[in-house]
Amino acid sequence: MVLPLMQSAGVNPALMVLSIGAGSLAASHVNDAGFWMFKEYFDLSVKETLATWTVLETLISIVGLIGVLLLSLVV
16 A cells, blocks of 8 residues: 555655554554563553553654654665
8 A cells, every 4th residue: 555655755665664663663552462571570550551661662663763764864
């Protein structure tokens, strides 16, 4: 579905894959096994884990997207 848009815009497919991967991290709450491992390892409640995990994953996602934008300047 995205391929025709990428081709018409001249987007690098590798950068598109990286941006999709970074963006997919932003909303990986309770359906992620890492969420539950993080909760158990740090002995947190679900509420505490949601607050921490949401900030952590959103930060990782934003840094990843910024990295892709920087890579797009080089590639």
